[in-house]
Amino acid sequence: MFVLVEMTDTVRIPPWQFERKLNESIAEELNKKLANKVVYNVGLCICLYDITKLEDSYIFPGDGASHTKVHFRYVVFHPFLDEILIGEIKSCSQDGVHVSIGFFDDIVIPPESLQQPAKFDEAEQVWVWEYETEEGAHDLYMDIGEEIRFRVVDETFVDTSPTGPSSAEASTSSATEEVQKKEAPYTLVGSISEPGLGLLSWWTNS
Amino acid sequence: MKTNACMSSLAELSLESAKWKLKFISAYFRRKDANAALLSNFEVFQLLTDLKQQRKESGKNKQSSGQQNLNTIMYETLKYISKTPCRYQSPETVKEFLIAMKGHKLTKAEKLQLLNHRPVTAVEIQLMVEESEERLTEEQIESLLQTVTSILPGDPDEQQRDSAMATEDKGR
Numbered sequence: 001m002f003v004l005v006e007m008t009d010t011v012r013i014p015p016w017q018f019e020r021k022l023n024e025s026i027a028e029e030l031n032k033k034l035a036n037k038v039v040y041n042v043g044l045c046i047c048l049y050d051i052t053k054l055e056d057s058y059i060f061p062g063d064g065a066s067h068t069k070v071h072f073r074y075v076v077f078h079p080f081l082d083e084i085l086i087g088e089i090k091s092c093s094q095d096g097v098h099v100s101i102g103f104f105d106d107i108v109i110p111p112e113s114l115q116q117p118a119k120f121d122e123a124e125q126v127w128v129w130e131y132e133t134e135e136g137a138h139d140l141y142m143d144i145g146e147e148i149r150f151r152v153v154d155e156t157f158v159d160t161s162p163t164g165p166s167s168a169e170a171s172t173s174s175a176t177e178e179v180q181k182k183e184a185p186y187t188l189v190g191s192i193s194e195p196g197l198g199l200l201s202w203w204t205n206s
Numbered sequence: 207m208k209t210n211a212c213m214s215s216l217a218e219l220s221l222e223s224a225k226w227k228l229k230f231i232s233a234y235f236r237r238k239d240a241n242a243a244l245l246s247n248f249e250v251f252q253l254l255t256d257l258k259q260q261r262k263e264s265g266k267n268k269q270s271s272g273q274q275n276l277n278t279i280m281y282e283t284l285k286y287i288s289k290t291p292c293r294y295q296s297p298e299t300v301k302e303f304l305i306a307m308k309g310h311k312l313t314k315a316e317k318l319q320l321l322n323h324r325p326v327t328a329v330e331i332q333l334m335v336e337e338s339e340e341r342l343t344e345e346q347i348e349s350l351l352q353t354v355t356s357i358l359p360g361d362p363d364e365q366q367r368d369s370a371m372a373t374e375d376k377g378r
Binding site: 001002003004028031032035036037044046047049075077080082083084086101102103149151194195196197203 | 243244245246247249250253254257272273275276278279280282283285286290315319322323327329330332333334336
């Protein structure tokens, strides 16, 4: 679920923090910059693991702050392909089941990856697995708040950095920009179409 | 007046350099191996609890504005990880587990999943081990389950209940 990523960055320490230990200031700055943020094509950054190398600090003319190039390792949430994860059902919609792991919410299980046959119950707005046995079909509801075991099948990174002023199309593109802003920078697509996957309560032996 | 102009142009400069920094970082990541090392839930759990302890000890005089993101992500991640089997693990159990796993010929990713999830049924093993029908016989799956449940500590309440039920059955 978590990986260690080696990164490099130049950290700016303002003069009023010079009395603090350099390592502490740098750690704080890095966490301020990266914690709980998604880095494109890397994952959701959690916290700093360690600092591997500190290069010389420089002070540039016009700016009293010191600039230090830092090599460090950061703990990043980035599940590998086909990894099994356990999350909680947040909501269901026509697009599928939305799952959350607390610190990461953009996981969706599309209708085709649910245990088949599945149907969407409009009245209760939940997906239902129509489990067939010799006695007949059982309706297994995927209720909100239930723990669910799923497999990660795909991930998508969207570059949400601002594109800058788009001059002539400013008025028409403002609507599309709104839509773009709502897009999550990092989404996972899950699947529960295998034995053992789905709500934990479906597979417990007791 | 002159200093004001100077300051605003400096601000522009730092904004420009920030944009370049961001591009530099993402370009850098593409070159470096983004999966430098896999971390188990247990390691992240330890790291976050130590960090939390450190921050509590050093007092609350830090500027809370910038730290809010770190606080949020630490709290949420700890909350999630504390519900997984890793909260009962220790460095010794993890080491013991990895040594025991050497004989089973599993990939790093598979061992990591077994460590993080502590499966108790054969179905779960089949999910985590790729092509388990071809690579493992039924007895091997059983022995794998045995190793996992005996070395990795599970929920102590559940284990008490299970042993109580076992003694009940024996009594009959």
